[in-house]
Amino acid sequence: DTAVSQTPKYLVTQMGNDKSIKCEQNLGHDTMYWYKQDSKKFLKIMFSYNNKELIINETVPNRFSPKSPDKAHLNLHINSLELGDSAVYFCASSQDLNNSPLHFGNGTRLTVT
Amino acid sequence: GENVEQHPSTLSVQEGDSAVIKCTYSDSASNYFPWYKQELGKGPQLIIDIRSNVGEKKDQRIAVTLNKTAKHFSLHITETQPEDSAVYFCAASKGSSYKLIFGSGTRLLVRP
Numbered sequence: 001d002t003a004v005s006q007t008p009k010y011l012v013t014q015m016g017n018d019k020s021i022k023c024e025q026n027l028g029h030d031t032m033y034w035y036k037q038d039s040k041k042f043l044k045i046m047f048s049y050n051n052k053e054l055i056i057n058e059t060v061p062n063r064f065s066p067k068s069p070d071k072a073h074l075n076l077h078i079n080s081l082e083l084g085d086s087a088v089y090f091c092a093s094s095q096d097l098n099n100s101p102l103h104f105g106n107g108t109r110l111t112v113t
Numbered sequence: 114g115e116n117v118e119q120h121p122s123t124l125s126v127q128e129g130d131s132a133v134i135k136c137t138y139s140d141s142a143s144n145y146f147p148w149y150k151q152e153l154g155k156g157p158q159l160i161i162d163i164r165s166n167v168g169e170k171k172d173q174r175i176a177v178t179l180n181k182t183a184k185h186f187s188l189h190i191t192e193t194q195p196e197d198s199a200v201y202f203c204a205a206s207k208g209s210s211y212k213l214i215f216g217s218g219t220r221l222l223v224r225p
Binding site for chain 1: 144145149157209210218
């Protein structure tokens with residue numbers, strides 16, 4: 001009965017490839033997010049998706065694109081992977097955007113070689 | 114924009130002692146201050162949060178204090194146990210979960 005689940009847990013790929021990470025939440029939340037955690041543990045928001053409205057962190061390269069088939073799913077697609085994309089990517093959800101607590105998945109460790 | 118600074122970056126305590134982690138924020142309009150615990154190989158998990166209309170909140174061995182004038186807030190863990198060992202993150206936001214800014218994390222080690 002995992003609340004926020006993401007797959008795969010590990011992803012190793014070569015530069016230039018395209019990859020996707022999937023995320024699902026069974027909490028009935030309205031808002032989902034993608035965060036990036038670098039090697040120094042800094043957590044940085046990438047996107048949020050709320051009622052079909054996408055909010056993008058302007059620092060995120062357009063090689064990253066979130067896709068939401070429905071309210072319970074927010075997948076992350078990455079084109080033309082670069083070495084600097086190596087990090088742990090966390091999906092999260094919250095009831096809404098109004099300072100609601102975040103529920104995180106267990107992360108996907110992406111390694112680009 | 115908001116900036117959140119967190120100290121110390123690492124903290125080692127003896128089991129049973131107390132641990133205190135401090136954070137400062139820059140935007141006086143921030144009104145929501147959660148704390149997250151991240152265990153190895155897992156995602157951050159909310160352990161306690163406080164809103165700007167409250168100065169202190171307690172939940173069993175964990176407490177958070179907020180000083181709006183000085184723009185700082187702290188996490189207090191009493192009677193620490195080895196299972197408290199993890200990375201702890203403070204965060205601050207003003208009105209929107211999307212605008213939540215995290216501190217840089219504190220690695221807490223509780224020695225048996």
